[in-house]
Amino acid sequence: MTPDLAVRPRAGTGPPAGLGRLRTTRSRPSPVLLLLAAAVVALVATPVVFIVTELLAQPDGSVWQAFWRPRTQTLTLNTIALVVTVTTGTLLIGLPTAYLIARTDLAWRRGWQVLTALPLAVPSYVAGFAWVSLTPVRGFWGSVIVITLVSSPYVTLPVTAALLRADTDAEAVARTLGAGPLRAFWSATLPQIAPAAGAGALLVALYTLGEFGAVAIMRFPALTWSIQTAFGGTFNRSLALVLCLILVALALVVVVLERAVRRRDTGHGRVRVDEAAARARLGPGGQLLAAGALTGLCFAAIGVPVVTMTIRAVQSVAERELEAARLAEAAATTVLLGLGGAVLAALLALPIGILSARHRARTVGALETATYLGHGLPGIVLGLSMVYLALLLLPSLYQTLWVLVLAYGILFVPKAAGSVRTAVGQVPLELEDVARSLGRSPVRVWTAVTARLAWPGIAAGALLVALTVMKELPATLLLRPTGTDTLATRLWQLTDIAAYGAAAPYAIVLVVIASVPAFLLSRRLGTS
Template sequence: MSEQVATRSAAATTATAGRRPAPRLLLALALIACAVASIPLVYLVVRAGSGGLDAAITVLFRPRVPQLLLNTVTLATAVTGTCVLIGVPTAFLLARARLPLRRLWAVLAALPLAVPSYLAAYGWLATAPALHGFWASWLVLTLVSVPYVTLPVAAALRAGTTGLDDVARTLGRGPWRAFWLGTWPQIRPATLAGALLVCLYVLSEFGAVSLFRFPVLTTAIQQAYGASFNRSYAAILATVLVLLAILVVLGEQAARGRAARRFGSVAGMARQRVIRLKNWTAPAIALLAVVPALAVGLPVAVLFARLLEAETLRALDVADLGQATLNTLALSAGGALIALLLALPIGVLAARYRGRLVRAVESIGYLALGLPGIVVGLSLVFFSLSVLPGLYQTALVLAFAYGVLFMPKAIGAIRSSTAQVPTSLEDVSRTLGYGKLQTWWLVTARLARPGIAAGGLLVAVTAMKELPATLLLRPTGTDTLAIELWARTDVSAYGAAAPYAATLILVAAVPAFLLSGAGRGRLDGVRT
């Protein structure tokens, strides 16, 4: 019954969606973005192919490879599952429960985004040196990835309604059953989108797993570059990673496809009941506090302990730190802009149109996220030298690399926020004589802006922490905070690294703060 209600309200707003063919301009732009996203894939095929079939077979049949594959899949599954189990209740509390210091919890929930996985892992290792292997990697990667689920689900809950739950309750369903029938379908696409980002991220992660000595495909790829000096070995292993990423993306699409068709948008029904927790307030707050405390509090505490060492402060070059901070800001902002430009046509296409081509374009857009940064970095070295040699080793190419690497993080946000804009509003605009582009700019983009901004911020915060592609593509002599950090941890000079690590977390906390509910509130305020 409640499903029918949702179906009808969704049908009212998205009746025409998916039936019309996509406009040529949009499709062309999406295809261009898709071509850009496939640069790393083309590169991989070229490199993997250059070794010949024999090399591929030798590498793939090494006795260790099945173990690496199993480790990779197990870790990605476990981290993704745990992030959903923690992220959805967290989002629910943030969006629907009456909590003291509500904004504070919203900000804290987003803050783990600011902590690079290698820093979190380092913080844990400094505290408990015996940590290693699967459980340590699972713990740290889960801690830093939970916001990828929490943020979109909280946004979906805020935009959604409890009206359907109420219908289910009046028809005699218990509260859990009512949630399952009324609210879960509304947040399912957001949950899946977040889970997809987590899963692809874990596939490509190198920093934490290498510190915890958990052998996965990315560590093997790094070893192939590090010791065999054989690029085709590395490319063959990376191709395996791409195949895994394709499975993950297709799986998410299949799961979402059904959900999206049944429950498009429920705009216009946004009645929300706030839940009073009463005796459950303390446990709820404990749940909200534990992830930020372990993901942010612990590494920051370790950093401060290091920071207070006299030698660290004496050795600090303030001008150097300032320049690295500026570089980091400019490059990540540039990366976010480029990622948005690439992700917009793909996200809008995926939100408004269906079909095999649309699905393929969206899938390819996501794949770069499943690749280790070193592979994407090398592919862009290859690309920029053969296409734009004049721009090689300029900031522009590095920002472009960030755009390619992280545009998947913006695609989901753009898609879901565009899908929530009723097409009937666009139709009204068209009947008033506005053109397609004008309508998009005046109606769709304006209403979807919080989502689009969130996508850009997510890219920016990730780009700030990026290391392997930055090492390869940066202009010679240009340092970012992540590079400075790397240069200092490399000589085991953790003390000297502390100021850079602290600044990086601080700077990355700004977009993370804006991504939390607090940031959203302000954006809304500006609009009116």
């Protein structure tokens, strides 16, 4: 469910010129890859198995009663409304932003390219605290504003990459036939970027389904917050499990929509040779208007949280509330877990991504779809399932960082798998066939040819996972070893007791650390 994080090939790394449209799919999936992918799916399906097992163990009638409660239906409708509104908002922000960066002569394009990606580094709960402390917005619209602002780069980044590699010849022909700029773009370019926009928007939808921090801060009754309350506060287990099952069903709908959008990808798009000639001129007035709009967007998404937390951090230093040693330890743990989760997610995603890039079989499609279901669940459900699995199979791993890294790998496999799929799909099969004809084994062909060309896209997916792991909260709260804190968990602990001054340094350091992968991601996916 991750947007197609396509990376523009560098000079000399693409397929040889003059070969025309090259094959990127094979007919028969590798049995070894199928077996590895099935093992990954079995691991990723752990939360769903946990939910079903626990549901079957509930008293007779309790599950049915919980399902038909009016409150359950209200929570479901609230969540659907939130997902639809946020997804629409990210499209309304992401598409124009990507067009300004990729297809106009916007001044300081590279700077805007980085700034519009940096909201990925701002955790939703940090942005939520900032907006709550400065404005009266709460509830539904408060949640919409915060989640839309921090997740809009999920649309901006892939659409920018798609626009940069889109074929502009058809649009030029439409203009010569008398079509205006908007009509030419609508008929010729929009079909080329629609799969990227759709994949990004659907990732936003899945992210919103599992969002906990922002809706809890805004006190909006969505499924995730209610699940946390049912498991932790009232401990209404039947209700919590039913709500989890509803989230799984909604995640499945999102997955099906993503696959439908991807099937409409007609394979358009080649990297343009003369990018400057294809950029629209904005003029002085347009430059001023565009700069003003982007400045407002970046201030709302980045400036408000950073300024608010900086002011509180200064107050905490003045009041001697700064926990310097504990802050440094939490920062080191956050970086370590981010790298570990990114590496594991990328490794788990390799068989799924390679199969989905090279084969269109229904078996492959089913395996790929199954890996996405756990990503729509709240972190507390994944955490409980991992506790269950660790105590059942390997009790010695319980309360260790290994279980936490494994949870991150399971949770964020989809983010890495989409990048692997796109990167491998851009490597022509002819190059692999040539290497095989020279007597190299499949493993040697992968390391020498496919992986060598696909690694930038795979690395982009790993960066996205590392960025997300650093901000992850619910699963980390449940699975972290006793006495171990990340920046996110310590921040949440302090804000939960209204120690906002002491929490502010953790928020600032978290945003700064998360900005590194966000910056690298924007540079890798953006303009050259």
